[in-house]
Structure formats: C-alpha cells, structure tokens
Amino acid sequence: MDVSRIMRDPVSRRRFFQASGVTFVGGSAAFIAACGDDDDDETTDATSTGGANGDVAILNSALALELTAVEAYGKGAPLLKGAVLDAGGAFLAQEQEHAAGLRTALEDLGGKATAKKMTLDYSGLRNQADVLEFATNLENVAIAAYVDAIPKLSSGELRATAAQIVTNEAEHVSVLLGALGQDQVPEAFVTGDVNAL
Amino acid sequence: MSEDRLIITDGECDTAQIAEYEATRRDAVRRGLLAGGAIVAASSIPLLLNVRNAFGQASGDAAILEAAVGLEQTAVVAYDTAAGAFPQIRSTARLFRDQEQEHADGLAAALEDLGGTPPEPPEANEVKGLSAVKSVPQALTFAVELENMAVIAYIDAHRKLKSPALLKTGAQIMANEGQHLVVLRQALGATPAESVPSAFEAGTDPAP
Numbered sequence: 001m002d003v004s005r006i007m008r009d010p011v012s013r014r015r016f017f018q019a020s021g022v023t024f025v026g027g028s029a030a031f032i033a034a035c036g037d038d039d040d041d042e043t044t045d046a047t048s049t050g051g052a053n054g055d056v057a058i059l060n061s062a063l064a065l066e067l068t069a070v071e072a073y074g075k076g077a078p079l080l081k082g083a084v085l086d087a088g089g090a091f092l093a094q095e096q097e098h099a100a101g102l103r104t105a106l107e108d109l110g111g112k113a114t115a116k117k118m119t120l121d122y123s124g125l126r127n128q129a130d131v132l133e134f135a136t137n138l139e140n141v142a143i144a145a146y147v148d149a150i151p152k153l154s155s156g157e158l159r160a161t162a163a164q165i166v167t168n169e170a171e172h173v174s175v176l177l178g179a180l181g182q183d184q185v186p187e188a189f190v191t192g193d194v195n196a197l
Numbered sequence: 198m199s200e201d202r203l204i205i206t207d208g209e210c211d212t213a214q215i216a217e218y219e220a221t222r223r224d225a226v227r228r229g230l231l232a233g234g235a236i237v238a239a240s241s242i243p244l245l246l247n248v249r250n251a252f253g254q255a256s257g258d259a260a261i262l263e264a265a266v267g268l269e270q271t272a273v274v275a276y277d278t279a280a281g282a283f284p285q286i287r288s289t290a291r292l293f294r295d296q297e298q299e300h301a302d303g304l305a306a307a308l309e310d311l312g313g314t315p316p317e318p319p320e321a322n323e324v325k326g327l328s329a330v331k332s333v334p335q336a337l338t339f340a341v342e343l344e345n346m347a348v349i350a351y352i353d354a355h356r357k358l359k360s361p362a363l364l365k366t367g368a369q370i371m372a373n374e375g376q377h378l379v380v381l382r383q384a385l386g387a388t389p390a391e392s393v394p395s396a397f398e399a400g401t402d403p404a405p
Binding site: 095165166 | 292293295296297299300303348351352353355356357361362364365366367368369370371372373374375376377378379380383388389390392393395396397398399
C-alpha cells in the first residue's frame with residue numbers, strides 16, 4: 001500500500017478518515033510531497049535509492065505521521081479509561097520518541113525537519129471504541145508507510161531503525177485490537193493495509 | 198517468577214561457543230533478560246546464538262535467508278511442542294506456530310528463487326532446551342527469548358539485505374514477531390501498556 005496514493009486520492013483519504021469519525025481538514029503539503037514516487041519496488045534495487053536527499057524526504061514523511069499520532073493519542077485520551085488510558089499514554093510517549101529520533105536522524109543527514117502533522121477534526125470521536133478504531137487505522141497507515149519506505153532508505157542503520165519503529169507500531173496495533181476484543185495477531189505478515197480492518 | 202536465573206546443564210559445546218555464550222549470558226543477566234527459571238541445556242542457547250550469529254556472519258541475501266529460514270523453523274518446532282504439552286496455551290501456540298511456518302515457507306521460496314536450498318527443519322529433540330521446559334511460564338518465557346532473538350536477527354538483516362522485496366518482507370515478519378511478543382508478555386502478566394515496553398523494539402526487553 002502506498003500512503004502517498006491514499007493521501008493524494010481524495011476519495012481514499014475521505015474514506016479512511018470518515019470510517020473512523022475523524023474529518024480530514026487539511027493535509028500537510030510537505031507530508032504529501034515527501035511521500036515520494038510510486039516506485040515499483042519489485043524492480044528497484046536497493047542501491048538505486050534517493051541517497052541522502054531521498055532519506056530526508058522519507059524521514060519527513062514519517063515524521064508527519066508520528067506528529068499526527070502524538071496529537072491523535074492526546075485528543076483521544078479523555079475518552080479512554082483504566083488500562084486502555086494507560087496504554088494510550090504510553091503509546092503517545094513512544095510516538096514522541098519516534099518523532100525525536102526522526103528529528104535527530106534528519107539533523108545527522110544535514111536535513112531539516114519540515115514535516116507538520118495532518119490537520120484533523122476529532123469532534124466525531126464519541127467514545128473509547130471510536131478512539132481505538134481510529135488509532136488502529138492510523139497505526140496501520142504508519143505501518144504501511146514504513147514498510148514501503150524501508151527499501152528506499154539508503155542507509156542500513158536507517159533501515160534498521162525504521163524496522164524497530166514499525167515493529168513498535170505493530171505492537172501498538174496488537175494492544176489496540178485486544179482492547180477492541182479482536183484477534184491481536186491477525187496476519188503472519190504485517191502489512192498495515194488499512195483496508196484489511 | 199520465583200527464580201530469575203538460567204540453569205545450565207552439561208551439553209556438547211566447544212570452548213569458543215561456551216565463551217561466547219557465557220559473555221552473552223552475563224550480558225543477558227545484567228540486562229535482566231533471563232527470567233522464569235527456564236532450564237536450558239548448554240548447547241541450546243548456542244544453537245540459538247548460532248542461528249542469530251548466522252545473520253551476523255551471513256554475507257549476501259541468500260545466506261541471510263538461509264539463516265532466517267532456520268530461525269523460523271526453530272520457532273515452529275518450539276511452538277508446536279508447547280501446543281502439545283500445555284493445553285492452557287494451545288490455541289495461541291498453534292496460531293504462532295502456523296504464522297512462523299508461513300514465515301519459513303515464504304523465506305524458503307525466496308531462497309530457492311535465489312538458487313539456494315532451505316535447511317531441513319530441526320527435530321524437537323534437536324532444540325535441546327525444549328525438553329527442559331516444564332511449565333506454562335517457562336514455555337512462555339522460552340518463547341519470549343526466541344522471539345527476542347528473532348527481532349535482533351531481523352534488525353541486523355535490515356542492515357545487510359539488498360533486495361527491496363526482501364527488506365519489505367523482513368519488516369512485515371519482524372512486525373509480526375513484535376505482535377507475538379505483546380501477546381506473550383500479556384500472558385506472563387504484563388498490562389497492555391507494559392506489553393509494549395520500548396518505543397524502538399530491539400528484542401532486548403526481558404520477559405515480565
């Protein structure tokens with residue numbers, strides 16, 4: 001799944017957000033632009049990545065998602081209770097760590113953290129279940145984005161770090177699914193395809 | 198857990214393996230990795246180390262794939278054994294066994310596409326530590342350690358793999374291993390928040 005395709009296509013974007021009671025008010029131009037080309041990964045060799053410039057674009061794309069996730073967990077917190085509230089707080093902190101790590105990586109590359117979070121209207125979230133569903137969708141978008149991005153990163157260390165982040169996002173999904181009363185490990189290969197929910 | 202230490206029995210290991218294992222075990226104890234009183238034969242952790250180190254020593258996508266297939270096959274056998282021995286965790290163990298088998302099959306197919314030959318899966322008695330696992334907590338802890346080692350191996354693989362398709366598959370598999378860790382940690386008593394202890398999953402958090 002290509003996140004850039006979802007975010008560029010108004011129908012897909014509306015479907016994604018409306019399904020979870022959240023309205024997409026405006027996209028970050030930097031985020032959409034940073035998603036990169038729809039390359040056919042089957043034919044693109046890892047050696048033909050975009051180099052440091054490509055890495056900067058990809059990392060800014062990821063940073064936009066992380067900043068959005070931070071806001072989402074914060075906005076959803078008032079509707080959560082007990083152990084789910086604790087988990088939401090822990091996940092917010094972890095998304096902040098991801099964002100901090102991405103900023104550091106951008107600085108190390110000599111790039112700038114230009115990404116901004118997506119502007120979303122959360123007024124449609126009415127209860128804990130709505131928050132859990134939306135968070136699961138958002139995490140799955142992030143997973144799909146990272147899985148797509150990993151082969152395009154030019155550095156082995158960046159790919160390793162991205163793999164650690166995407167695994168953490170998948171672990172978030174597992175907890176969220178459990179809180180929703182659903183199977184916590186539905187697939188052997190975690191693709192993050194939002195349409196699978 | 199009543200006793201957080203690894204009990205080592207006699208086994209077949211050469212000096213280099215023992216030295217390497219002891220260094221890793223000391224590090225693991227220091228990090229609090231070992232828990233649940235798991236009783237493991239001396240050669241079983243070196244077996245896992247050998248599989249993990251195979252990633253470290255593997256050069257080229259085919260070699261990395263061969264090591265990954267071996268790792269997944271070991272996990273299949275471990276979960277299958279646990280499913281047979283412990284009815285309380287049978288459903289989960291069977292699900293994870295089947296998912297590890299999907300990993301092994303997918304990676305084996307990729308290896309064959311590269312002209313390689315997948316290794317034969319181990320017999321249960323070749324994963325020596327399994328026969329010493331006598332309780333559900335020990336089985337869960339053993340599984341956590343296996344999954345942790347898989348995560349560590351896949352992190353290293355992401356540094357080395359060249360094929361974009363394999364990098365993508367590796368990420369999808371590693372994410373699944375993380376989800377296994379969540380369920381295992383919760384089965385060992387972790388709360389939802391505690392079941393995801395680290396923002397960057399490194400395969401180094403000890404079993405709860």
